[in-house]
Amino acid sequence: MSDVENLLAVEDLHVSFPGRGRGRRAARTDVLNGVSLAVRPGETLGLVGGSGSGKTTLGRAILGLVPARSGTITFAGERIDGATPRRRRTLSRDLQVVFQDPYTSLNPSLTIGDTLSEPLLAQGLSRAEARGRVAGLLERVHLPSDSAARLPREFSGGQRQRVAIARALAIGPRLIVCDEPVSALDLTTQQTVLELLLEIQEGTGVSYLFVSHDLAVVRFVSHRVAVIHQGVIVETGDAAEVTERPQHVYTRSLLLAAPVADVAEQRARREAFERERAAG
Amino acid sequence: MSGDGGGRGNNGGKGGGGGNGVLRRVLRNPLGLVSAVVLALIVLAVLFAPLLSPQGPNVASLRDSFGGPTGGHPLGFDSAGRDMVARLLYGGRNTLGGALLALVVALVIGVPSGLLAGYRGGRFDAAASWVVNLVMALPAMVVLLASRAILGPTVWVLMVVLGVLISPSFFRLVRGVVAGVRGELYVDAARVAGLSDARIVARHVLIVVRAPIIIQTALVAGIAIGLQAGLEFLGVGSGSTPTWGAMLNEAFGNIQRAPTMIVWPGLALGLTSASLVLLASALRDALEDRGAPAARRKARRGGSGLVSSELASPELVSPGLVSSEPAPSESVLSESAPSEPAPSGPVSGEVGERAELLSVRGLRVAYDLADGTVKEVVHGVDIDVRAGEIVGLVGESGSGKTQTAFSVLGILPEGGRVAGGSVTVAGTEIVGLDERAHRALRGTVVAYVPQEPMSNLDPSFTIGTQLTEPMRYKLKISRAEARKRALDLLRQVEITDPERVFASYPHQISGGMAQRVLIAGAMSCDPDLLIADEPTTALDVLVQAEVLGLLRRLQRERGMGVLLVTHNLGVVADVCDRVAVMHDGRIVETGTAEQILHAPEEPYTRRLLGAVLDRAPARGAWKGETA
Known part of the structure; x- marks a missing residue:
């Protein structure tokens, strides 16, 4: 990996949340305990973990939505942990996000066009220029061009997620943090949204940090997969390697716990899962 | 989405958001229409007092004191021989103007501090909340009486004090709503999109607090008018300025001699306050209706735990x-009684043979929508367990x-309701x-x-x-x-x-x-x-x-x-x-x-x-x- 410049490098990142109460009584909660990972240009790194593993917090720390306690986050050769608010605002040109819940990630009272032009206006485009770009963005995510004048509530979950993806793409970012972008979607919708993400990556060379709890989804979109457990990365490797021949016991149980839509194979998985659990 | 809101107080302008649709919905509501029309008439009459009024409010002719209605003076004269219509119109200027002043003061203090406390949280929030609790603990009437004693008997100063006293209601409202919005993902998304805090507040936060503020403003306006009239009635206001409260005071003093004199200021106050309350409720219906379709998604009956x-x-x-x-259900029971405890046939879709434990046949579920239509969401489902x-x-x-x-x-x-079909559970x-x-x-x-x-x-x-x-x-x-x-x-x-x-x-x-x-x-x-x-x-x-x-x-x-x-x-x-x-x-x-x-x-x-x-x-x- 050393032969290529990493687009994003996280080194020994610690994140904690202050406890309730004041003074010494406030026990802090450590969410990330020394996480290191790297994403190369044009690459998708899948980040898998159970609930409470810290996977979402890692994404939020990279986006500057939660502060790092220690460690470094380097983006395109520049330290961005502890960046000033002003620097953060310009960073948004390169660093974007797609959230899990397409229902709450779009402001219900803004039209799709307003939502999409927001990041463009923030980067200093004129209103007319922004309007012009919106049509192109809608086309990129395969939404009808008359969507711009409509409100989020007129769209289904999958369509809303397309809007969220279009918003992330608006300024042409180099890295998009995808925080469980398909886990609120139906099976058939999930597939089309994942295919859209792949298509966009091929077209633009954008990198993804793809956060999910679903190994099947992660291996479908990721070049490499990192497994996070209790705030620590326990295993990293190529997608096929990690999802088919997991080394770490946690990854193995994650794999065995995920049910497959095949009666015989699932029975075998279930037995193996119970065996591992009895043994552990 | 460009509605500039018509500038109600200081909360209308920013953000936009379909102001016209709201206005139309308010006017379609009969109560909303009537109260809006009454309020508009009162405000217009008061604004154009010099044109409508036969003479100045303080023009007195003792000859006419307690005089009945005459040609140019439809409501007659008061104890000092001043024209009642003129007193009402000019008094309305002071009463409504005073209430407006109190409202503006309350909004100017309450809304920005509430925004800041809700959005930033932390120390400012703690300090502001402490001050607000202190202000709320003060008995309003006592403070008003005391401030009159100190600051002198001008109605405008009293209204500024009243504005300060009611500002906590705006602070609390705004702070609560904003603190809720701050946690929304779309606010995070806006931060990631590179928007400054000021811009996020203007675009995403104000739009959410706008509706509650408008409703609260209408309610508080009614309260301010009532409080002000109460002060004047007690004789706390400034003696010389005509206000509805002062008119009440005067009429009450002469209630034996001219009992009808109390009717007109009372009617003016009652109509204004009632219209404001009704308008507030019509506004609430119109503004909060907008969220209804989104809310329905989560309306899954909570009480099922x-x-x-x-x-x-x-x-x-x-x-x-x-x-x-x-x-x-007896008839159903006897029908299904003969069916054997089916030896777990592979497929149970066949109608006719019904499972003992749970059997659903031709189930249809329909929802009655707000506009009177019925939407069927389940069209004839058969299932057995x-x-x-x-x-x-x-x-x-x-x-x-x-x-x-x-x-x-x-x-x-x-x-929602079952619109057709049969569901038997253990034979019932x-x-x-x-x-x-x-x-x-x-x-x-x-x-x-x-x-x-x-x-x-x-x-x-x-x-x-x-x-x-x-x-x-x-x-x-x-x-x-x-x-x-x-x-x-x-x-x-x-x-x-x-x-x-x-x-x-x-x-x-x-x-x-x-x-x-x-x-x-x-x-x-x-x-x-x-x-x-x-x-x-x-x-x-x-x-x-x-x-x-x-x-x-x-x-x-x-x-x-x-x-x-x-x-x-x-x-x-x-x-x-x-x-x-x-x-x-x-x-x-x-x-x-x-x-x-x-x-x-x-x-x-x-x-x-x-x-x-x-x-x-x-x-x-x-x-x-x-x-």
């Missing part, structure tokens, strides 16, 4: 009631699978069954495990209370016995430290633990049929595997029938014996799990299976920069 769904009213067990209940089997009801969102499950439980959300027809009899079935015959374990536990009671309460009602057992049973149940759902969990509050346990507790609760009255609505969707995969294993084990041990609503075909492969695939309110295919997963016949089932990523190849290794 442990306590509420299984808590039967005590009289249920009285024999008279119980025996009278099955009456309406026999004792000792798990039947998966599979479909995507909007397929009607949850509506079907809710119909069986009789807990369809507000506006439940379509058309009255609520009381239905409640008797829930818990003991049919139990429910919901999707969101946490929101189905009451945060203010311990797990133990929530487990034992239904048992004590339903099974008529003592507290000690219920406790013993509850601990035993917790052990059965593989909770390692049942005593601790029993004494815990819901926030002290994890989501997976909460779901085990709910399963224990569902088992508590030994049901024959379990309806599980996406029981593992909110859980972690590892926890999901454990909970599914647990459900399977309990179902086998107890010979229960389970209707498992799910969208996950892996879950189907894991635990289901038979499967019904639902799409657009219809069952498209039924069969054993093997048949459906390995030899699906319907195109929709195939499409669903085609979207499963289990078998999709892993993405290849990264080959360097592509662009």
Whole structure:
């Protein structure tokens, strides 16, 4: 990996949340305990973990939505942990996000066009220029061009997620943090949204940090997969390697716990899962 | 989306947001229309007082004192011989102007500080909240009287003081709403999009607080007018300026001599205050109606958890009631009686032969919409669950699978109803069954495990209370016995430290633990049929595997029938014996799990299976920069 410049490098990142109460009584909660990972240009790194593993917090720390306690986050050769608010605002040109819940990630009272032009206006485009770009963005995510004048509530979950993806793409970012972008979607919708993400990556060379709890989804979109457990990365490797021949016991149980839509194979998985659990 | 809002106070302008639509909705409401028209007339009359009034408010001619209506003076004269119409019109200027001043002061103080405290939180919030609590603790009347003594008897100064005193109501309102919005994902998204805080507040936050502020403004305006009139009536205001309150005061002093004099200022005050309150309520209806369609998504009946769904009213067990209940369903009973406990035929879709435990035939579910139309969401569903089997009801969102499950439980959300068909649970027809009899079935015959374990536990009671309460009602057992049973149940759902969990509050346990507790609760009255609505969707995969294993084990041990609503075909492969695939309110295919997963016949089932990523190849290794 050393032969290529990493687009994003996280080194020994610690994140904690202050406890309730004041003074010494406030026990802090450590969410990330020394996480290191790297994403190369044009690459998708899948980040898998159970609930409470810290996977979402890692994404939020990279986006500057939660502060790092220690460690470094380097983006395109520049330290961005502890960046000033002003620097953060310009960073948004390169660093974007797609959230899990397409229902709450779009402001219900803004039209799709307003939502999409927001990041463009923030980067200093004129209103007319922004309007012009919106049509192109809608086309990129395969939404009808008359969507711009409509409100989020007129769209289904999958369509809303397309809007969220279009918003992330608006300024042409180099890295998009995808925080469980398909886990609120139906099976058939999930597939089309994942295919859209792949298509966009091929077209633009954008990198993804793809956060999910679903190994099947992660291996479908990721070049490499990192497994996070209790705030620590326990295993990293190529997608096929990690999802088919997991080394770490946690990854193995994650794999065995995920049910497959095949009666015989699932029975075998279930037995193996119970065996591992009895043994552990 | 460019509505500049007409500048109501200082809150209208920013953000836009369909002001015209709101105005139209207010005016379409008869009360809103009448109150708006009355208010507009009053305001116009007061504004154009010099044109409308026959003479100045202080022009007195003692000759006319207490004079009755004459040609140019329709309401007659007061004790000093001043024209009543002029007094009313000019007095309105001072009364309404004073109230407006108080409002503006309250808004200018309350709204920005509320915005800042809600958005930033932290120290400013703590300090501001402390000050606000202090101000709220002050008795308004006493402060007003004291400030008059210190600052002198001008009505305008008093109104500024009044504005300060009512500013906490705006502060609290705005702070609460803003603190809620700050946690929304779209605010995070805006931050990531590079918007400055000021811009986020203008675009995303103000728009949300606008409606509550407008409503509050109308209400507070009424209060301010009332308080001001009260002060004047007590003679606290400035003596020489005409106001409605001062007119009341004067009329009251002469009530023996000219009783009708009190009518006009009283009417003016009453009409204004009533119009403001009615307008506020019309505004609330119009503004808050906008959120309704989004809210409906989450309107799934909350009260379906442990306590509420299984808590039967005590009289249920009285024999008279119980025996009278099955009456309406007798015919169905006799029809289904001959059917043998079908030896688990592979496919149960055939109409005619009905399962003993749960049998749904031709179920239709419809919703009455606000505009009077009826929307049918389930169009004739047949499904059977026999004792000792798990039947998966599979479909995507909007397929009607949850509506079907809710119909069986009789807990369809507000506006929904079973529009046709038959549902029998253990031989009892439940379509058309009255609520009381239905409640008797829930818990003991049919139990429910919901999707969101946490929101189905009451945060203010311990797990133990929530487990034992239904048992004590339903099974008529003592507290000690219920406790013993509850601990035993917790052990059965593989909770390692049942005593601790029993004494815990819901926030002290994890989501997976909460779901085990709910399963224990569902088992508590030994049901024959379990309806599980996406029981593992909110859980972690590892926890999901454990909970599914647990459900399977309990179902086998107890010979229960389970209707498992799910969208996950892996879950189907894991635990289901038979499967019904639902799409657009219809069952498209039924069969054993093997048949459906390995030899699906319907195109929709195939499409669903085609979207499963289990078998999709892993993405290849990264080959360097592509662009």
